[in-house]
Every structure is written in C-alpha cells, then in structure tokens.
Amino acid sequence: xxxxxxxxxxxxxxxxxxxxxxxxxxxxxxxxxxxxxxxxxxxxxxxxxxxxxxxxxxxxxxxxxxxxxxxxxxxxxxxxxxxxxxxxxxxxxxxxxxxxxxxxxxxxxxxxxxxxxxxxxxxxxxxxxxxxxxxxxxxxxxxxxxxxxxxxxxxxxxxxxxxxxxxxxxxxxxxxxxxxxxxxxxxxx
Amino acid sequence: xxxxxxxxxxxxxxxxxxxxxxxxxxxxxxxxxxxxxxxxxxxxxxxxxxxxxxxxxxxxxxxxxxxxxxxxxxxxxxxxxxxxxxxxxxxxxxxxxxxxxxxxxxxxxxxxxxxxxxxxxxxxxxxxxxxxxxxxxxxxxxxxxxxxxxxxxxxxxxxxxxxxxxxxxxxxxxxxxxxxxxxxxxxxxxxxxxxxxxxxxxxxxxxxxxxxxxxxxxxxxxxxxxxxxxxxxxxxxxxxxxxxxxxxxxxxxxxxxxxxxxxxxxxxxxxxxxxxxxxx
Numbered sequence: 501x502x503x504x505x506x507x508x509x510x511x512x513x514x515x516x517x518x519x520x521x522x523x524x525x526x527x528x529x530x531x532x533x534x535x536x537x538x539x540x541x542x543x544x545x546x547x548x549x550x551x552x553x554x555x556x557x558x559x560x561x562x563x564x565x566x567x568x569x570x571x572x573x574x575x576x577x578x579x580x581x582x583x584x585x586x587x588x589x590x591x592x593x594x595x596x597x598x599x600x601x602x603x604x605x606x607x608x609x610x611x612x613x614x615x616x617x618x619x620x621x622x623x624x625x626x627x628x629x630x631x632x633x634x635x636x637x638x639x640x641x642x643x644x645x646x647x648x649x650x651x652x653x654x655x656x657x658x659x660x661x662x663x664x665x666x667x668x669x670x671x672x673x674x675x676x677x678x679x680x681x682x683x684x685x686x687x688x689x
Numbered sequence: 690x691x692x693x694x695x696x697x698x699x700x701x702x703x704x705x706x707x708x709x710x711x712x713x714x715x716x717x718x719x720x721x722x723x724x725x726x727x728x729x730x731x732x733x734x735x736x737x738x739x740x741x742x743x744x745x746x747x748x749x750x751x752x753x754x755x756x757x758x759x760x761x762x763x764x765x766x767x768x769x770x771x772x773x774x775x776x777x778x779x780x781x782x783x784x785x786x787x788x789x790x791x792x793x794x795x796x797x798x799x800x801x802x803x804x805x806x807x808x809x810x811x812x813x814x815x816x817x818x819x820x821x822x823x824x825x826x827x828x829x830x831x832x833x834x835x836x837x838x839x840x841x842x843x844x845x846x847x848x849x850x851x852x853x854x855x856x857x858x859x860x861x862x863x864x865x866x867x868x869x870x871x872x873x874x875x876x877x878x879x880x881x882x883x884x885x886x887x888x889x890x891x892x893x894x895x896x897x898x899x900x901x902x903x904x905x906x907x908x909x910x911x912x913x914x915x916x917x918x919x920x921x922x923x924x925x926x927x928x929x930x931x932x933x934x935x936x937x938x939x940x941x942x943x944x945x946x947x948x949x950x951x952x953x954x955x956x957x958x959x960x961x962x963x964x965x966x967x968x969x
Contacts, residue, residue, distance in 0.1 A: 535877060569894075570881065570882075571838040572839065573838070575843045589741065592739065607887065608886045613735075615734075616732075627703055634886075651885060651888070657964065661963075661964065663704075672727050676750070677729055680746050680794055683742075683746070683793075684742040684746050684794065
C-alpha cells in the first residue's frame, strides 16, 4: 500500500471511530479488561498500535476484530479516552466493505449481515428469516454440514415456551427504511 | 403515569416473556406504556459493526418518531436498544452537521425523548412508590444483580450509575425485601448477541458469571436485558453440559421480581416461560 493510501485509510478509520489513535500510550488497560483477549490473534492494544503504525491492512485482516463482543470495557477504562471499541467497529466496517474479513470468523460476519438484511427488508428483525439466511450463507461459505443444524435442537424448546414466532413483524413505512439503508450503506440519495 | 415504550425486536420476538413481565409489572404500578407507533429496529451490534452511519440513523428514525408522537420519556427495556438510542442522541446533540445529515437521511428532525433503561424507568416510578406497593416481600431470596455491559458502558453515553460498581438494581431489589449478594461479575460480559454466531464464547463467558453468582450464595440472577437473559437462562443447560456443572439458577428480569413482590402470579409475569431454575 502506498503512503498516501495508508494515510487515507487512517483518516477514514479516525473519522468513523471519532477518536484519536495517536492518544494511545500503550498502557494495555484495554487488553487487561477485555473478556476475549486471551483468544485473540492480536490484542486490543496491539490493534490500536497497528493502526498507529499504519499497518492498516494487517489490522483489517485480523480475527480479533470479529472476536470482539462489543462489551465496551476497553473504552470505559481507557485513561486517555481512546474509544477502542469504536476503533474495532471502524476496522470491521472497512474490512467488510473491502472484502478483507477473516475466513475463520465467517460465521460472525454472516450473522451480522443476515441481521441487517432482515431489518432492511422488514424494518424489524424477523428471527426465523434471519436464521434461515444465516444458515444458508454460512453453509455456502464454510461447506460444513454440521453448521446447518447447530442450535436446531433449541427450536422445539422455544416452541414449548411459546417463544418461536414463525411470522415476523413488518413496519408500515418500509419504503423509508429502504431509503435510510440506501443512503447509509450504498451512498445513494 | 404515562411513559413511551420502545420494545425493540427482542421483546417482540423470542424474548416476549420480558414484554409480558414488563407490561404486567408496570400495569400493577399504575404506569401506562404507550408503544411508539411504527418503531424500527435500533440496528444493534450488526449496524455498529458494519455501518457507523446506519447505527446512528436507525435510532434517529425512532427519536424522530418519538418527537412526532409527543413522547417525552421513552422506556427501552433492552440495554442494547437503550444504549444505541442514547448514543445516537449524544452524537447528534453535539454535532450540528451530523444533526442536519441525520434529518436528511431519516426525513425528519431526530429530536426526541429522554431515553430510559428498565432500571431508570423503575427509578422514575420511584423507589418509595414501589416500596409502598409491595404486598409480598421477597424475603429469603438471595439474588445476584447482573448489569452486563451496556446498561453502564460506555459511561459517557449511558450516563447511568457507576460503570464498575453499580448499585441501582440492588436498591430496587432490597426495596422488594430480597437480599442482593456481593459478587464480582456484575458488569462482566455474557457474550451478548453472539449467542448464535459464536456459541463457544457465550458459554465460556456466561459460565463464569453463573459460577461466581453461585459461589457468592445467590439462588438466582436478576437481569435488565433480553440478551443477558437468553445467555444465562436459555443457554444454561448447554453451559451445564459443556462444563459438567449444575447451576439450576433461576434468571429473573428485574420486572419479574417487582411484579412478584407486588403480588402478581409467576404465570402472569411469564416466569413459567423461562428455561432454567425453579419458579418462585
């Protein structure tokens, strides 16, 4: 990546995250409090460091950004008010838009996509429709038969507790919902 | 008292036992909840993960609806929804350019209501009012108050309680006659919306929460979020199977306990629809 492209990526990430990467002095408090850091290929403070050093592509490809559960502990505890959770969100967005998401974390990416697609269509999440899309796209991406049936045993228990709603809700003003999505995600007016 | 009500997708979906409990509880407290007409999803984790602008626009549409419908106080019982609404409000109120952009995107001015999470809504009703209304004190109930992540974090957005040592739920639970236990995991994460996409993470994190609650003598855990409830209740048998333990821990929504103390039947509150533990 050229130096100009690199600095463009950094300013894009900073404008999405609304935080200053340079403020981080690498104390590691974010990583100490992160419930997922022990499983991550790069820890939260390492991710911020990579961005500070301009290693944007490498940061965009990490598993870690998709392992983050968005608990906001890092952001809450940062002594320099760096919004670490927002840095990770910004990386996830750019990674998704550039098709650089980690293959290991395909399930997480596809779940978020299925969720948003359902909201785009209905204005609200339709659980059954969302899960169907997630399972089909996940199977197509991972080619693992077991994936299709994981969690399926929960369905009868959900039914027993009257928690399974086959018909989802739709809002009335779905045209506006579609326009909002188009303006935000497709840059259309 | 009249309060606006933003259910969010979970309370109209597989967590509608939470809505059942909320309506019964607030009804007994003489609070009428007026549902925001034609509300849309707040975008949740999916929006803030994949598109920053959308994560502000979706809540902004709901704030605009609240303004149009004359709603001044809006109860959002899901902590993801309440945080996303507060986050959008905060971003818009501090940035005139963003406010103008959002007005254009959602085709209305996203002013709007004061957003309340479940605990704030109960505090709005008033601790004294609740205390006076108690008919069946929950004596002998030792409960771990679990806040999870988004009720208090990030503190600059949530502007609610102490983000490391919150006590607001304990005050309500104590007013009901129950005994809140001191424990370590009240603001740790349960894995939230990763229930389907990353079950291993949810089982690992939620197991630690249940184990710590049990180790400190709690017989039950009380939550104010549908995702916390799904992970600790619906996933409890999977956690027990994975880790070879038996918790048998009842997971209550905060409004379940208020409702029980007000003399409502467990079935009225939908507690019989929970998966784990025993009905009070």
